[in-house]
Amino acid sequence: MLQTLLGDFPRREYMLNGHNACAGCGPALAVRYLVKVSRQEAVIVIPASCWSIIAGVEPFRSLETVVLHCPFPAAASVGAGIKKGLEAVGDTRTQVIVLAGDGATFDIGMQGLSGVAERNEDLLYVCYDNEAYMNTGTQRSSASPYGSLSTTTPAPRAKSSPKKEIMKIMAAHRIPYAATASVAYPADLMAKMQRAMQVKGFRFLHIFTPCMQGWGSPVEFTVRLARLAVLTRIFPLYEVADGARYRISSFPEEHIPIEEYLQGQKRFAGLDESQKALLQKEVDRNWAALCRQADHSPFISDD
Amino acid sequence: MQFSSKSGWPRPGVLQETVPTPMNKTGSWRFLTPVFQESNAPCRLACPLESGIPHWLNKVRQGDLQGAWQVMQVYNPFPAITGQVCYRFCEEKCHRASWDEAVAVREVEKAVGLWRHKNYRTDKTGQNGRLKELAGKKVAIVGSGPAGLSCAYYLRQSGAAVTIFEKLPLAGGLLATGIPDYRLPRDILAKELKILEAEGVNFRTGREVGQEISLPELQAQFDAVLLAVGAQQSRRLQVKGEKLPGVSGALEFLGDLHTGRRKAVAGQVVVAGGGNAAVDAACMAKLRGAREVSLLYRRSREEMPAHPEEIEAAAAAGVNFVFETVLQEICGEARVEKVCALHTAPSRRGEPLQVLPETAFELQCDLLIVAAGQESNLPALDPALQNAVQQANKKNPARGSLNLENKLFAAGDALTGPASVAAAIFGGRQAALQLRQALGEQPGTAAPEPSGRTSGFNRGLLPPAETATPDSAAAFSEQFKTRAAVYPGIAPPLQGPQEAIGYDNLNAFLYPKQGRQVATQQEAGRCFSCGTCSRCGVCWVFCPEPAIKQEPDGSFQILLDYCKGCGICAVECPAGVLSMEEVPGHGT
C-alpha cells in the first residue's frame, strides 16, 4: 500500500519551495497535490485569502502556472469570464481553476458561485476549507464548526450554529461533479482532481485543509488531524454526480469518537460534555444520512 | 516555459516576468529540524539471529527475492530451514500485532529460502568464496548441526578451506536426527547440504573426534578448530529400572527413527519429560504407530518448557498428557512392562517439587522414552573443556560463540545448552566472525560510522530496487562496510541502545487493517518497517513545502534551505525514523 502511494505518485512538483505559507500549512499541501494533476495546463484564479500570499505577492510566484488574483467575492465570476475568453480565442483545452478559501466560498462569494454553478459554466472550483478567515487572523466563517472559537466568536461564546452544508448547496445546483477530499488522503484527492478535470461543466471540490495556527494545535499534526476528521466522520470523503448520485470514498472501519478529533485543538477548548455529545449526535446523523443517500442513489461512474 | 506552445495563450514571457520563490530561503524560519535516526525493530531484537527482518521483508515487498536473499544471508544462510522449524520469536514481538495481526515473518522467510534453493547455481570455477581474505587457511569444524553448518557457510564466503567432522554417518545434527521430519522435511536439509558441498565445504561423516582422530591432532592439522558438538548428552532420571531394555532416551529414540534404525513403534508408549524432545518424541511415537502414548510431566501444561506450537501438534496427533506426575519406578522382568508414577502438588518452574505419596498409580508400558534434559557434549569430548569454557567466559563473555584458547572455539548448543536452531546458526555466524579475526585477516578498512545524527536519509540500509541485480552482492556488501567496521557479508550491529522502537513512534494509520495474506509479497508489505527506513516516501508525500527530495539512488534528503520545521514528516513516517530536534545553528 505504501509502495503504491509513492509508485503512482506524480513526482514532478509544480509548486515551488520558498513559498510564504506557515510551517505545516494544510492549504499549501492541498495545492501541492492539485497542481501535480493540473500541471501547467491550467489558469488558477485566486481571490483574497491565504493563498493570495502563498502564490506569491508581486513579483513572486510559487506556482509554475498562470495565476490570476481577483477580488474576494468575485472568484467564480472571474473564472467563468476567463474560460469564456479562452474559448473566444479558440483555446478549449486550458482548464480554469478557482482556488478559494472557505470565506470566499461559503460566505462572500456565494452568490457568484451559485450563479456560475446554475449556469453550469465550464469551471473547476476548488474550495480549500480551513474553517475560518485565516489570512486576516481567524474570524469565524459559515464553514466554522459548531463550538469553535475564533476572534469573532471568542470564549465563552463559541460558534453556536453548525457548519454550513456546502456540499448540499452545490448538489442542489445539480452540477455534474462535486467531491470532498482531504490532505490526509492525497491519492484520493488527486484521483478526484483527475476526475474533475475530465468532466465538462461546473465542478466543485471541497478540500479539508487544517490550519494549525487558527485551530490552536501543534503544527506537526496537520495531516493527523485531517485524517482524524475523516476517521471520526466529521468530514467524510465522498463524491456526488449530477447533484443526486452519491458515492462514499472511504468507510472508516471503527467508530472513533469525535472526542479524539476535538482534543488537542484549542478552538474547541470551550466545549463541555453536553456540547460534545450534541456534536457527536450531529456527526452520526450526517453520516447516517450520507450512507442512506449513497445506498439509494448508486454512483454510476464515467470510468 | 513551454506553456504557450499549444494554445498560443498566454504569450511567452508571462511567467518569466515574475520571480520564482525558491530564492526565498524559508529554512531560516526553522527552529526544530527533522533528524533521521534508525532504531531497532522489536522483531530483530527478539530474533536469536538478530535478523534484519524489516530489510529483507522490504525487498520481498518490492518483489525482489534475489535482493531479499542477499540481505537474508548476511544474517541467516538457511532461511528454508528456519522458515520450517523456527519458533518465530520475531512474530511474538511484532508491532503489527497491536494493529491487526503479526506479520507472518517465518512464512516469508521460508519463501526466500525456497527461492534460494530453486535458484542456486554452482560457480563452475570452484571459486565460490566471494572474498579471498582467508584463502589458504584451513578450519576444522566438529559437529554438523546448524551451528557448524552456519560457520562453514560464512567461512567459505571468505575463502577458507572448511572441513566438517561428524561422528554420525549423516550430516545435519539435530536437523537430521532430532527435529521430527513432519516439521522439517528432510529434502530441505538435503538441498541445504548439497549447496554447502557445492560451495566447497568438505564433509567427513562417520568421523568422531576423540575416537578416529583426537582433538590435539586436529589442532595440529588445521589453522583453527570450532567445536559445535551440540548438547545431546541425555540426563538420567535416577529411578529404579532405568537400565531395563525397552527404556530409551528421547534423542536416541528420535535418532533411531530418523536414521531408519527403528522402523516403527507399537504398543503402549510412556514418555517422561516436558521439553521439546519429550513432546516431539511422544508425537513421533504416536505418528509412527504406537497404540497409545502418555506423556508424564511433573508440572502443569503452562509450565512445560516445550514450545506451545509443539505441544499443540502433539495434542492434535493424539498424545495423552498426564500433568503433575513423576516416575517413581520402572518395573519389568527382562524388559520394561509397566511404570509406577506419583502425582505432585501444583508448582511453578524453579520451585521445589512436592510429591504426594498417597497418589501412586501404574501404567502399562512397552516402551519408555526418557527425556530428562540434555547437556553439552563438550565434557564428553574432553573433561577439561568445561573448565576452559568457564575461564574464557569470565574473560570475555560469549555472544554466540566463545574463543576457548588460541584458535579453539565453541558455539551452538555445546556452549549454550539446548537452545534453538536460530540460536545455533547465530553462534556459527559469530564463530566465523571470531575465526576471521583470529586467523589474522584485516578488519574492514572503512572507519566506524559516527554515532552522530544527520538530516539525510542517504544512510538507509537498503540499496534502491533499481540497482538490485544478480551481481549486486558485492555492491551490497560495500554498503555495510560504510555503516560499521564489519566484514562484507557480516551482519551490521544493532542500532544504538538495545531497546526496541515503541509502537507509539509508528503511524499505523497508514496501513489498512488486514490480517495475514496468502501471497508472500503482500504479506511482506504488511511490515511496518519499524525503526527502519524503507524508502516508502511518506515524508516526501506529506511535506507542504516541498522540502524533501528523492535522490536518484532512492534515498530521501531534507532540503534544509527550505524546511520550515513543521514536523509533519516526523509524525507521519510510518517507520518512526524521523524526530524533530534542536540542532545547533538551525534557526534560533
Ligand SMILES: Cc1cc2nc3c(=O)[nH]c(=O)nc-3n(C[C@H](O)[C@H](O)[C@H](O)COP(=O)(O)OP(=O)(O)OC[C@H]3O[C@@H](n4cnc5c(N)ncnc54)[C@H](O)[C@@H]3O)c2cc1C
Ligand atoms: C527433539 C528436538 C526438537 C527440536 N526442535 C526444534 C525446532 O523445532 N526449532 C528449533 O529452533 N529448535 C529445535 N530444537 C533445538 C535445535 O535442534 C538445537 O538447538 C540445534 O540443533 C543445536 O545445533 P548445534 O549445531 O549446536 O548442535 P546439534 O544440532 O546437536 O549438532 C551437533 C552435532 O555434533 C556431532 N558431534 C557431537 N560430538 C561429536 C564428536 N566428538 N565428533 C564429531 N561430531 C560430533 C553430533 O553428532 C551432531 O551431529 C530441537 C531439539 C530437539 C532435541
Ligand SMILES: Cc1ncc(C[n+]2csc(CCOP(=O)(O)OP(=O)(O)O)c2C)c(N)n1
Ligand atoms: C471585500 C474584502 N473584504 C475583506 C477582505 C480582507 N480579507 C482578505 S483575505 C480574508 C480572509 C479570507 O478567508 P478565506 O476565504 O477563508 O481564506 P483563508 O484566508 O482562510 O485562506 C479577508 C477577510 C478583502 N480582501 N476583501
Ligand code: SF4
Ligand atoms: S529465524 Fe526465527 S525469529 Fe528469526 S526471523 Fe526467522 S522465524 Fe523469526
Ligand code: SF4
Ligand atoms: S511490523 Fe515488521 S519491522 Fe515491525 S515488528 Fe513486525 S515484522 Fe518487525
Ligand SMILES: [Mg+2]
Ligand atoms: Mg479560510
